[in-house]
Amino acid sequence: MQLKSILNRVARHKSFVYGTPRFIEDALRPTIEVPIHPRANGRPICSGCRKPRPGYDRLSERRFEFVPLWQIAVVFVYALRRVDCPCCGVVVERVPWSTGKGRLTTAYQWFLAGWARRLSWQEVASVFHTTWEHVRDSVRHAVRWGLVHRDLSGATAIGVDEIQWRPGHHYLTLVYQIDADCKRLLWIGQERTEDCLRRGLELLGETFCAGLRFVCSDLWQPYLKVLAEQAGGALHVLDRFHIMKQLGQAIDDVRAGEARRLKQDGYEPVLKHSRWCLLKRPENLTDRQTVTLAELLMYNLRSVRAYLHREDFQRFWEYQSPGWAGKFLDEWCSRVMRSRLEPLKKVARSLQKHRSLLLNWFRAKGTISAGIVEGFNNKAKLTMRKSYGFREYETIELALYHQLGNLPQPESTHRFC
Ligand SMILES: [Zn+2]
Numbered sequence: 001m002q003l004k005s006i007l008n009r010v011a012r013h014k015s016f017v018y019g020t021p022r023f024i025e026d027a028l029r030p031t032i033e034v035p036i037h038p039r040a041n042g043r044p045i046c047s048g049c050r051k052p053r054p055g056y057d058r059l060s061e062r063r064f065e066f067v068p069l070w071q072i073a074v075v076f077v078y079a080l081r082r083v084d085c086p087c088c089g090v091v092v093e094r095v096p097w098s099t100g101k102g103r104l105t106t107a108y109q110w111f112l113a114g115w116a117r118r119l120s121w122q123e124v125a126s127v128f129h130t131t132w133e134h135v136r137d138s139v140r141h142a143v144r145w146g147l148v149h150r151d152l153s154g155a156t157a158i159g160v161d162e163i164q165w166r167p168g169h170h171y172l173t174l175v176y177q178i179d180a181d182c183k184r185l186l187w188i189g190q191e192r193t194e195d196c197l198r199r200g201l202e203l204l205g206e207t208f209c210a211g212l213r214f215v216c217s218d219l220w221q222p223y224l225k226v227l228a229e230q231a232g233g234a235l236h237v238l239d240r241f242h243i244m245k246q247l248g249q250a251i252d253d254v255r256a257g258e259a260r261r262l263k264q265d266g267y268e269p270v271l272k273h274s275r276w277c278l279l280k281r282p283e284n285l286t287d288r289q290t291v292t293l294a295e296l297l298m299y300n301l302r303s304v305r306a307y308l309h310r311e312d313f314q315r316f317w318e319y320q321s322p323g324w325a326g327k328f329l330d331e332w333c334s335r336v337m338r339s340r341l342e343p344l345k346k347v348a349r350s351l352q353k354h355r356s357l358l359l360n361w362f363r364a365k366g367t368i369s370a371g372i373v374e375g376f377n378n379k380a381k382l383t384m385r386k387s388y389g390f391r392e393y394e395t396i397e398l399a400l401y402h403q404l405g406n407l408p409q410p411e412s413t414h415r416f417c
Contacts, residue, residue, distance in 0.1 A: 003021045003032065003034070004018045004020070004021065004034075007034065009414070010413070010414040010416075011066070011097065011107055011413075011414065012413065013036075013095075013096045013097065014042075014096075015038060015039050015042035015045075015096075016036050016037065016038055016039065016042075016078075016095070016096070017036070017037050017038075017039060018034055018035070018036060019034065019035035019036065019037055020035070021033065021034045021035075027073070029071075029072075029073055029129060030071075030072045030073065031072065031073040031074075031075055032069065032072055032073070032074050032075070033063075033075050033077050034066070034074065034075065034076050034077065035076075035077045035078070036076050036077065036078040036097075037078075038081070043055070044081045044083045044093035044094075045083075045093055045094040046083045046085040046087070046088055046091060046093065046094065047088075047091055047092055047093060047094040047100060048085060048087065048088030048091050049085060049087045049088055050094060051085070051087075053083035053084060053085045053086075054083065054084050055081050055082070055083060055084070056081070056082040056083055056084040056090050057081070057082050058079045058080070058081050058082070059079055059080045059081075059082065059092070060079060061077055061078065061079045062077070062078060062079070062080060063075045063076070063077055063103065064076040064077075064078065064097060064098050064103065064104070064105045065103055065104045065105060065108055065130075066097075066105045066107060066108055067105075067107055067108050067111045067416045068128060068129070071129075073129070076097060076105065078095065080092050080093055080095065081093045099141070102137060103134075104134060104137070104138065106141070107412075107416060108138075109137070109138035109141045109142065110138070110141075110142060110409065110410075110412075110416070111138075111416040111417050112124055112128065112130065112134065112135050112138035112139075113135075113138045113139050113141065113142035113402065114416070114417040115127070115128070115417055116135055116138065116139050116402065117402060117403060120386050121135045121136060121139070121399075136395065136398065139398050139399070139402050140398055142402060142407070142409070143398050143401045143402050143405070143407065145407075145409075145410065146401070146405060146407025146408055146409070147401065147405075147407065149407075149408050149410075150405075150407055150408055151408075152186070152204065152205070152208050153211075154179075154182070154211075155177045155179060155182070155186075155208060155211060155212065156179055156211060156212060156213040156214065157177065157178045157179050157212065157213060157214040157215070157216070157367065157368060158175055158176060158177055158178060158186065158212060158214075158215050158216065158231075159175075159176045159178045159215075159216040159217065159239065159368075159372065159373040159376070160173065160174070160175055160176075160197065160215070160216070160217040160218075160223055160227065161173075161174045161176065161217075161218075161239075161242075161373055161376065161377055161380075162174065162192045162220075163377060163380050163381065163384075165384060165393075165396055171191070171192035172188055172189060172190060172191075172192070172396075172400075173188070173189035173191065173192050173193075173196050173197050173200065174187070174188055174189075174376070174380060174400075175187040175188075175189075175197075175200055175201075175204070176372075176373065176376050176404075178214075178216060178368060178372045178373065178376075180367075182406075183372065183376075183406075184404060184405055184406035185376070185380075185400060185401060185404035185405045185406075186204060186405075187200040187203065187204060188397050188400055188401065190393055190397075193222065194222035194223075194225065194226055197222070197223060197226045197227075198226050198229075198230065201226065201230040201231065202230075209230050209231045210233060212231045212233065212234040213233075213234055213235065213367075214234055214235050214236075214237055214364055214367060214368055215227050215231050215234045215235075215236050215237070216236075216237045216238075216239045216368055216373060217236070217238070217239060217242070218238065218239055218242030218243070218245075218246075219238060219242070219243070219246070219350055219351075219354055224236070224354075224357075235360050235363060235364055236357050236360055237357070237360045237361050237364045237368060238354060238357050238358050238360070238361060239373045240317055240361065241371070241373050241374035241377070242373070243351070243358075244310075244313075244314075246347050246350075247309075247310045247313060247344075247347055248310070249343075250306065250310075250341075250343040250344045250346065250347045251303065251306045251307055251310055251343075251344075253343035254302050254303050254306040254341050254342075254343050254344065255303040255306070257302075257343075258301060258302050258303050281311075282311075302340075302341055305339060305341060306339075306341050306343075306344050309332075309335070309336055309339065309341070309344055312332060312335075313332055315328065316328055316329060316332065317361075319362060320362070320365070321362060322359040322360075322362040322363055325359055325361075325362050326355065326359050329351065329352075329355065329358065329359075330352075332348075333348040333349075333351060333352050336348040337349075376404065379403070379404055380400060380404060383399050383400055383403045383404065384396060384399070384400075386399075
């Protein structure tokens, strides 16, 4: 079997034929060059209007990198023609294997982008003997294509979340689709502001917002406001993950305050190393941490009381009816309000204030799975960790869309990876 036959099988182009491949020994790495010729009867296609037009002249030969074969680089060599187009003037022709710019063929870009979902970009670059920049460009190409071709119809539930992307107060706003049959990242905003989320929802469109039945977010006021204004028809559900996270932060604040006070009073800093054991649920504690917890319990510490209140709140999520859940919530809040634990009281006040939103969780029961926003949050963090070293916002944006956007790909005759 000849290489030409294989190429015709994996990447056949109607108006072009492959010439005889040659092996280049003296290149930096072993390379197969494949010349491409236009078919004699084919007229070049104008890259502007995409219509067949009379030829004008030919440019000098260019090289287009194709998917490598057995670690041997495969390069197409072709001299682009220019057309004389009555609409677009003298412009270069359109060829099916490349978008015109850049050195990589589209097949190779999809190939690299596919691997960039499985490995870090740096690893992809080193395995396939290419550069990090080429991998990034390939991902960019895949993401742009996917965003244009994705179908947003039928979305009924979204979750809004924020995630830190740089040290300091640098948060991204993320909008996920969280329908049972379709979970994906829909939109990323560079800030965590009211305007930012509003822009995102506007971009997703009025029809999209009108079709929403559930929106899910944390208690952050600006988000609540924008969601009420842009997706007023949807039932707003406060996300379990975010509420438990708030309680976790409150415990942490109580502990930090108490540690400071104990130290001032000359007591041993018992709480200094106990942060994780207070944040963890009892079943997740390791043996050593359990001992620490037992020691802590010997003091009637405020942190321990805060911890017990949080544990108590777990019961809230087990209710079936909004009525009983509401009754539990009221009792829990009044217990906390008597506790003299200021950070926890702050959370209780905010929960009470958003009582009806909180109870929507039980009205939406069964529709939105508890872990879904948390799951996305973890995956987004992992993606950013894997993209360690990405400094620019655009790169992080590309990586997140590529990893979590579940973006479509064009149909092709052959899948290279
Ligand atoms: Zn044209």
